[in-house]
Amino acid sequence: MNSAALLSDAYGRIKEEVHSAVEGLSAAQLGERLDPGANSISWLVWHLTRIQDDHVSEAAQLEQVWTAGDWAGRFALPFADEATGYGHTPAQVGRVTVDSGQLLLGYYDAVHEQSLGFIRGLRDKDLDRIVDESWTPPVTLGVRLVSVLSDDLQHAGQALFVRGALERR
Template sequence: MATNADMLVDHFGRILEEVDAAVAGLGPAELEARLDDEANSIAWLVWHLTRVQDDHIAEVAGLEQVWTAKGWHEKFGLPFEPAETGYGHSAEEVAAVRGVTAKQLAGYHRAVHDQTVAYVRGLSDEDLDRVIDKNWTPPVTLGVRLVSVIGDDLEHVGQAAFVRGVVERRKG
């Protein structure tokens, strides 16, 4: 019988598959394309969803973020502080996510996925019920935080897939 941790691992695996599909075979022009001047690019969406997952999982797991621990911050060379996740980015900041390859985006996401799954696999139902943030009503449990990350990631990877579809249709 599947545990709650097994189901969470399955969901994170689905995100990984969708990220890979969203960026596979795309070059810089497609990754950086924006549907209008205020819209998010595929590169920004995938970078952001991965940064949020990395940030949130590292925090609850008591680990260093993959972004800094494995040198991804330097590999990407983006003009942001290492702690930046993209939350609240302006249109200009979205446009600054340039020069990143599909291989880098997929590789960083894979590394974050691996750290996420290694952590989540070891969680019990009691762990998932642990309150991790009392600043909300009701207080946020670890399980709720993980589901929130999954929901946010799925929303953003769906947006990336949509942008990819539009960009591909425009090419003919």
């Protein structure tokens, strides 16, 4: 197995977890928070998708799906198009609402497909390319892709935890 196949499999696991967290829930359940400072499933899935879209599209030198597919318009959130949720306050978290899980999953699936299209074309030597020089040491493509993977799986797990807590109420 080469690195592209390994990363493709790993990113596929994010998709499985995201779908498990969202499917079958109402808009109210997706937006519910366990306490006023907690993240909702809507926010968690939107945020993990925005991070993947932002980071992978930049590395791939592609336009973000968020703007290219007018997902920003479809979500109609009160944030600038470049917002990813990083550093959001509890009040901002509460503003991420959706009419249905289909909106969240539609955007996630579109980002997933663009990410996989890029990842599948990678060669092992591509992972050493520097994609962000603002860090010390500079960030390579391989490190960036694993960072996104880690962040996304953590947030998907959090969304599944929230779902479980809501279902037990």
